[in-house]
Amino acid sequence: MRKKxxxxxxxxxxxxxxxxxxxxxxxxxxxxxLCDTNxxxxxxxxxxxxxxxxxxxxxxxxAEDFHRMLEETEAETVIVTSIDRTHHIYIIAALEAGRDVIxxxxxxxxxxKCQQIVDAVERTGRSVRxxxxxxxxxxxxxxxxxxxxxEIGEVFSVHFEWLLDTKHGADYFRRWHRDKRNSGGLMVHxxxxxxxxxxxxxxxxxxxxxxxxxxxxxGRANAEERxxxxxxxxxxxxxxxxxxPFAIDLTASPVQKALYWxxxxxxxxxxxQNVFGDGISIEDTMQVMVRYRNRSVLTxxxxxxxxxxxxxxxxxxSGGRIELMVRETSYINGGGDKEQEGAAExxxxxxxxxxxxPRIVPVDTAEGGHGGGDNRMLADIFGKVNSAAGYAASYxxxxxxxxxxxxxxxSFQTGLPVEVEELVKLPRTS
Numbered sequence: 001m002r003k004k005x006x007x008x009x010x011x012x013x014x015x016x017x018x019x020x021x022x023x024x025x026x027x028x029x030x031x032x033x034l035c036d037t038n039x040x041x042x043x044x045x046x047x048x049x050x051x052x053x054x055x056x057x058x059x060x061x062x063a064e065d066f067h068r069m070l071e072e073t074e075a076e077t078v079i080v081t082s083i084d085r086t087h088h089i090y091i092i093a094a095l096e097a098g099r100d101v102i103x104x105x106x107x108x109x110x111x112x113k114c115q116q117i118v119d120a121v122e123r124t125g126r127s128v129r130x131x132x133x134x135x136x137x138x139x140x141x142x143x144x145x146x147x148x149x150x151e152i153g154e155v156f157s158v159h160f161e162w163l164l165d166t167k168h169g170a171d172y173f174r175r176w177h178r179d180k181r182n183s184g185g186l187m188v189h190x191x192x193x194x195x196x197x198x199x200x201x202x203x204x205x206x207x208x209x210x211x212x213x214x215x216x217x218x219g220r221a222n223a224e225e226r227x228x229x230x231x232x233x234x235x236x237x238x239x240x241x242x243x244x245p246f247a248i249d250l251t252a253s254p255v256q257k258a259l260y261w262x263x264x265x266x267x268x269x270x271x272x273q274n275v276f277g278d279g280i281s282i283e284d285t286m287q288v289m290v291r292y293r294n295r296s297v298l299t300x301x302x303x304x305x306x307x308x309x310x311x312x313x314x315x316x317x318s319g320g321r322i323e324l325m326v327r328e329t330s331y332i333n334g335g336g337d338k339e340q341e342g343a344a345e346x347x348x349x350x351x352x353x354x355x356x357x358p359r360i361v362p363v364d365t366a367e368g369g370h371g372g373g374d375n376r377m378l379a380d381i382f383g384k385v386n387s388a389a390g391y392a393a394s395y396x397x398x399x400x401x402x403x404x405x406x407x408x409x410x411s412f413q414t415g416l417p418v419e420v421e422e423l424v425k426l427p428r429t430s
Contacts, residue, residue, distance in 0.1 A: 012334030153319030
């Protein structure tokens with residue numbers, strides 16, 4: 001019998017899920033409904049399901065009819081891919097209706113909403129799974145295996161640098177993410193991937209967080225200081241934006257036109273805002289230190305205006321050192337080619353024993369987005385056989401990843417270190 005899923009939020013992120021169900025896992029999964037605040041976007045999703053996959057059309061429900069959707073469709077699991085600040089609304093409502101949840105990262109955006117989700121899980125006994133696709137990337141899995149096997153002994157320190165370029169990185173400053181109330185800033189929306197990886201690699205959780213962050217590159221004030229101010233609020237159709245390398249034209253991409261330009265009349269959402277305009281409240285330059293329960297210390301940086309996309313991470317332990325460098329394909333979200341979203345272009349993994357010969361560690365390559373992690377994760381979620389035991393991320397994992405970012409945001413404001421356990425009360429583990 002196929003498991004029934006309902007999908008909430010039909011922006012660009014949802015395609016990964018509905019395509020998997022309609023194309024690769026139709027024998028084990030069934031998508032039974034769509035829910036969104038915007039009818040135009042739901043209609044577009046239905047058109048893709050019909051034209052590309054011969055599925056649907058599915059019944060559509062506006063956000064206010066969420067409970068009716070659950071009753072009428074008998075969906076067993078709700079997939080949440082809506083705007084970040086609304087995740088908790090649908091997660092909690094689904095749990096209380098006796099449904100399980102699969103949610104996009106971040107699980108939510110602040111400590112209060114996180115506590116509400118934790119309490120709802122404990123109250124209902126239902127499941128919340130967070131889709132951390134980077135866990136499934138072969139190179140990230142290889143790092144976990146090296147550490148777990150004791151190749152470098154006890155890990156004392158981690159240095160992690162993530163680079164977003166001026167294509168992908170700039171995109172966060174065009175969209176709803178630019179308002180910190182919507183996304184929690186990049187410390188929560190983006191870095192939750194990275195903080196989860198560190199928790200996953202170390203098998204530990206954060207205790208103390210200290211950070212500094214600022215908006216130094218994007219935004220009107222910075223552009224004015226550099227003599228680069230551009231006199232438009234959005235870029236589609238703006239003659240002055242024609243030669244702006246940071247501008248996008250929503251009508252040039254069939255996907256973005258259908259999802260955003262054609263849907264704008266319903267909710268007023270502008271997907272192409274000027275990255276050097278007003279109204280940006282998130283940081284683009286961030287440095288964080290984290291101390292973990294196992295006494296490991298992380299130094300982490302995220303910059304959203306780099307000349308290349310990818311990351312460097314190194315681990316220093318009692319028995320040696322691991323270094324991983326990954327260069328990723330740059331992309332604009334919803335650009336129409338999900339296989340290129342974070343695809344690995346170059347991977348170098350090194351093991352340096354404390355007393356021994358350094359070696360290059362061979363890493364399997366995998367096709368698809370996020371270094372091959374997307375396809376492996378989807379197989380783990382929707383396939384009949386669990387192909388990656390121990391990789392699924394629970395609500396607790398979702399909380400531990402965002403709490404590092406939430407603590408960093410608080411430290412940005414206060415200039416003081418933050419104790420993670422003071423933010424949210426989680427049930428103790430045995």
